[in-house]
Amino acid sequence: MKHFTSIQDVANPNDLIAPALEIKKTPYSTSQLGMHKTLGLIFFNSSLRTRLSTQKAAQNLGMDVIVMNVSSDGWALEMEDGTVMNGNTAEHIKEAAAVMGQYCDILGVRTFAGLKDRKYDYEEVILNKFKQYANCPILSLESATLHPLQSLADMVTIQELKPNNKSVKSWTRPKVVLTWAPHPKALPQAVANSFCEWITKQDVEFVLTHPENYELAESFSGNAKIEYNQNKAFENADFIYAKNWSSYHNYGQVLSNDESWMITKEKMSFTNNAKFMHCLPVRRNVVVSDDVIDSNNSIVIQQAGNRVFAAQAVLKELLKSIEKNGQ
Amino acid sequence: MKHFTSIQDVANPNDLIAPALEIKKTPYSTSQLGMHKTLGLIFFNSSLRTRLSTQKAAQNLGMDVIVMNVSSDGWALEMEDGTVMNGNTAEHIKEAAAVMGQYCDILGVRTFAGLKDRKYDYEEVILNKFKQYANCPILSLESATLHPLQSLADMVTIQELKPNNKSVKSWTRPKVVLTWAPHPKALPQAVANSFCEWITKQDVEFVLTHPENYELAESFSGNAKIEYNQNKAFENADFIYAKNWSSYHNYGQVLSNDESWMITKEKMSFTNNAKFMHCLPVRRNVVVSDDVIDSNNSIVIQQAGNRVFAAQAVLKELLKSIEKNGQ
């Protein structure tokens, strides 16, 4: 595995999911693997879980970690080629990425969609510039269109819960629902896109539910079954994954704030006693009601906890590939 | 010791004071104790000494440290229960604290009083939410009403200086004065409250001096002797501890900027050649005159230096209690 920026970088997702669950049992069993290796975490945007869990994962592997918040610690970077840089940008990504790549053995990059220009966002300009110029493995800490570390943790969490429920018949092939939920702000599609990419590779029944006109990019949601009736989608579900996103087709727009899409106790009652998942941060009583997220069926904290082991499994593979290349 | 958020968490203060002075002699003697343990330092407010000294203390113990400035690295957190979160807060403290607690073995939290709502501040909402939801030991890095790491360092410093002055009779039971001093801004009562809590457990003569109407909360200052005449309070003092605070009763108000309360050479002349203490940062020539803080009697730098060993003694105890609980 050369980079980890989407499921496309991964030969077989199960080669990360099973190891992550192993790592969870003995997180320090390879605490020398990352010795004398530096992970640079480059933040163009805010982060809590990814910031902390990826640091923790790297430290579990014995890596050194350097954190940089680009805009507050440094300066604005130019992304366009050929520009006469007499404006606000002080350094070109070509130099910045190449230099960071020399100082670090692996570079983690966090960059959100601007939600103004779909073509620009979906071309993953910043992430790809890092891939192009940094000359080291790039680890996505969420990019404009995808959040693979989140999705891997999501898969790990679903996998982890399966054996505990062997008695439930449906769980040999659980029904997993990704449902849109309301939100006051326009949010990227990254978590939803990424979840679709990963879950459709798993042996589950996957249903996507959202208001009309909230269709995700087909390149990610692919052949997922869409059910516009949320209540119907929830029927017999084993996992409800809630997430807001702004419109892909009317790019970046909030087309609906329909409160009836909030995940409530009543909605959950249609399910097969489903687990409630969300990537966090979540707005309570907007996306999900208190009684759902505070219920025993809510696994959002366990899910967030698995971010460490997902990141550690990924870092382990990236370290191995560095080793192989004799770096 | 489960948490360290006030003297109430400490069975016997001397079980921290004496060890801190031992640690000062050989700070690296337990540099493996914290191996594979992570300290998260969560800052809701600015910090210099606490930020650096606590990191240093943790590193001396072999811990990994992760630092997070909540507002600049992350986003605004919701503290109220039951809110419909359609406003400025992006994540509820319930999730944030629970998640951070999963990534870290100990969480340090820094949060200042807002000085608008006394009830809210004195309920220590943020700190208590962390205690409630983080499911790991909480280390106060100064909270709305208390600053126990500072007070422990203060006790350590007073203890450290005692033996050097055995010849001075009074020092078998030194006179310690906490004096209010002027300041252009409204400051929290945390350092003063906390100092009262700790010093009243020590075998010293303690006198509190401040202008009328600057009485501290009795729950902290307790049975401390108050002397409204600063000059009289200073008589025969062995330690002068200066600190500004805003009014507790007219909550958060600056009732006086009376320059005559500034600690000057003349004031110090009333004392028994007292040592001058302050928690820092200090505004020179407002709180204390240059000639006092620059004099040989000023021990503010030594006092700040002891912050490392105080923090290390506390972290050591918290690590031990984690060990005991089989975590």
Add this chain to the structure above:
Amino acid sequence: MKHFTSIQDVANPNDLIAPALEIKKTPYSTSQLGMHKTLGLIFFNSSLRTRLSTQKAAQNLGMDVIVMNVSSDGWALEMEDGTVMNGNTAEHIKEAAAVMGQYCDILGVRTFAGLKDRKYDYEEVILNKFKQYANCPILSLESATLHPLQSLADMVTIQELKPNNKSVKSWTRPKVVLTWAPHPKALPQAVANSFCEWITKQDVEFVLTHPENYELAESFSGNAKIEYNQNKAFENADFIYAKNWSSYHNYGQVLSNDESWMITKEKMSFTNNAKFMHCLPVRRNVVVSDDVIDSNNSIVIQQAGNRVFAAQAVLKELLKSIEKNGQ
């Protein structure tokens, strides 16, 4: 070596240049040297390369690193002596530096010229206050007038390239040109001053070229040969080092934006197939054209990479001097 704030601190520059190149071959050969030693990196201003490369260098030596952005993590510091601090500054540099120096074994300090008051900037007030009060070795991470870590890396890079070009006659004593280049903003003279200081101690032919009225302070540029005709200066050059600076004599002013001073392919054609150097960040197509910086002759990334080994050589010497002093 007690401090590293200018070439004046260095007995013999070659005692750092050759070791840096050795370190580059085996960066982890002394990975225990810095055990239980803490490097504090104190940023009054933005930084990318210096921030990351100095952290990496310290970690290669086994040091602990603590990073502090003064203005965002802490508060404004007072630099003037004797002030009544009832304004915006919350802490005096006397206390801040002394305290930080107690927590750290070496303090790195980054502070830019304000470019308003030449006397103030050239007195290096902040850096010198740290030297005066911190009571530990001070490492300049770029100060108001100098950037010695950059210059050392520059010397290392020139030295590194020499042997590969033995066949080129002139390279036994290469011609090195420091050329002013246009920039939309007023920049400090630090990199240029420092480069002059260091390069004039090397066995090279050094030529300085800039528009009239852009003369650097003689205390740094000394006896350097100035050639106001850039094209002529470039003739037969082996290294072109480009850098903008604002006027020293009309202090901090941008006297020219003359685009004809930009480094272009045509300009480079006058040289002896010269290597192109810049300290970065660089504004493309303002300071240098894309085709020059993207050419094979551009060594800006290699130059930035050498920042790690330059810093590591310096830290090694500072650690040795601490050891010698029995700290």
